[in-house]
Structure formats: C-alpha cells, structure tokens
Amino acid sequence: MKKIFFALSLAVVMLGLSSCGTVGLVGAVYTGYTEPAAVTCNEVGSKVATAKTVSVLGIVAVGDGGINKAAKAAGITKISHVDVKTTSVLGLFTTQKYFVYGE
Amino acid sequence: MKKTLFLLFAFCGISLLSYANVNKRYTMRPRTQDQLYFLLPTQLPSTQKQLPLEFDMTYLTSDSCVTVRANFLSSEALSIDSVQLINAHLQHSVDSVVVLYVEKEKKAWLHRLEYRLPFGTLEQFYQADESFQLLIHGSGHTYSYAFKPKHWKKEHEEISEILTIITKNKWLK
Numbered sequence: 001m002k003k004i005f006f007a008l009s010l011a012v013v014m015l016g017l018s019s020c021g022t023v024g025l026v027g028a029v030y031t032g033y034t035e036p037a038a039v040t041c042n043e044v045g046s047k048v049a050t051a052k053t054v055s056v057l058g059i060v061a062v063g064d065g066g067i068n069k070a071a072k073a074a075g076i077t078k079i080s081h082v083d084v085k086t087t088s089v090l091g092l093f094t095t096q097k098y099f100v101y102g103e
Numbered sequence: 104m105k106k107t108l109f110l111l112f113a114f115c116g117i118s119l120l121s122y123a124n125v126n127k128r129y130t131m132r133p134r135t136q137d138q139l140y141f142l143l144p145t146q147l148p149s150t151q152k153q154l155p156l157e158f159d160m161t162y163l164t165s166d167s168c169v170t171v172r173a174n175f176l177s178s179e180a181l182s183i184d185s186v187q188l189i190n191a192h193l194q195h196s197v198d199s200v201v202v203l204y205v206e207k208e209k210k211a212w213l214h215r216l217e218y219r220l221p222f223g224t225l226e227q228f229y230q231a232d233e234s235f236q237l238l239i240h241g242s243g244h245t246y247s248y249a250f251k252p253k254h255w256k257k258e259h260e261e262i263s264e265i266l267t268i269i270t271k272n273k274w275l276k
Contacts, residue, residue: 044134046163048141049172073215074161074172075203083130099130099141 031088038082045103049074055094076102137165147248156248168219176211181241190235
C-alpha cells in the first residue's frame, strides 16, 4: 500500500513539475514538437538563427530565447517567421529552441 | 518499485534513442525559387584547451556555397584575418570572413563570424575518414578546433546523410 501511495505521489509530482517546464502540449514521459511562434508578411528569408532556453526540474530556467538575440546572430533585419521546438523528458528537463527566419 | 522506475527510465531511453536520427539536426523551408536548409548548431572542440567553437550552416539550394556562422571565445578581441579548413588531403582557406559582432562575455571575448564554403568542398571534408581541423587566424594568434576521433564517425555519417538529402532534393520544387 505504501509503495502504491509513493508511486502515485511521484507521478503527481512529476506531472505537476511538467507544467512548470512546458507550455502547450505536454507528454508525461516525452514531449517533442515544433510549432509556430510568430509570422510576418515578409517572404521566407535566406538566413536562420536559433536561441535556446532550458528548464531543469521546473526549478531552474536559464537561457536567452529572445528573437532579438537570434536575429543578431545571423544578421537578420527583416523577420519572416519564428518557430519554436519544445522537447521535454518527464517534464523535468525541458528545452525550447527558437528558429528565427528572415533576411 | 525499483522495477517500475527502471522500466519507466528504460522506456524513456528507448523512445529518445529511436528518435535519434538526422532529421533533428536540420530544418528545411521551401522558398519561392529554392529551398533553405539549416543545419543546427554543433560544438567543435578546441585542440588547445580552450572552450569549444559552435557553428551552424545555412544553405540555399540555388547557391553554390554554404554559409557558416560560428561563435568562439578568446582572451582578447581579435581582428580576424582568415579561416582555414584542413585535413590530411584537403586544404581550404577563406579570406573574406565577416565579423557579425564581438562582445565581452565575463572575462573572455565572444566573436561571431560568418564565412562561405563551396558546397562541394564541404561534402569532401565530411566524406573524409578523419576530422577536419578548423583554424582561425587573427591578430597574430591561431585558434584550432577539430572533432575528436570518437565523435567524428557519428558526425561524418550524419552530416554526410544530410548533404545527400540536400543533393537529392536540390532540383525539386
């Protein structure tokens, strides 16, 4: 009985933490998907850059996922669109990678 | 309990391993006249006990060259003269290196560079059995980076596969 209670508690904690690490779709065991983050009227440019943020255990979250930083890294001045790829394992280790496209 | 946790982690490991393919290393976007391929950032270890260099590659199928953008740290702000790629059989120098920016990061200087490599030359370097060495020359210093032999096999296989995908889809609209 104690074991079942412990397992259930662990599952609840993991699911609880998973919501700290990700926004949007959440897979309890593994999450990995790409979705649009922003679109403009500009045509798809010839430059791409990435920016990344990382969350560990839903306790520590670091990184600069700013579009400005990514755009600067590739010399982009006209942004066409931004995609974001989210990956998460057990909701404990989550990364969000932003792909900024433009000219 | 231990068994349950072990099975859970084993399942996670298996699902992650099964996902380990080249598709997660690049993105492709169709454009009006061509296709845009972006090879995600990769770390290239230093051979001089410095921090690794990180580079990404962008390729437009209408172009003959690949654009490489790289970050590296040095103890002083450099004036970059050239970038050189060498292996046992090939040597390629790039003199027209664009410095996108130089920033102070803690005690070091972060340089963001952009240079172009012919697609064919890149293919040749990645088809080789041993890693290329990337040399950055600037302000009288040379910074050297290369993949470690144990990592090269995977890198060489995956990037070669991506370059094959690009070549085979190059003329498709």
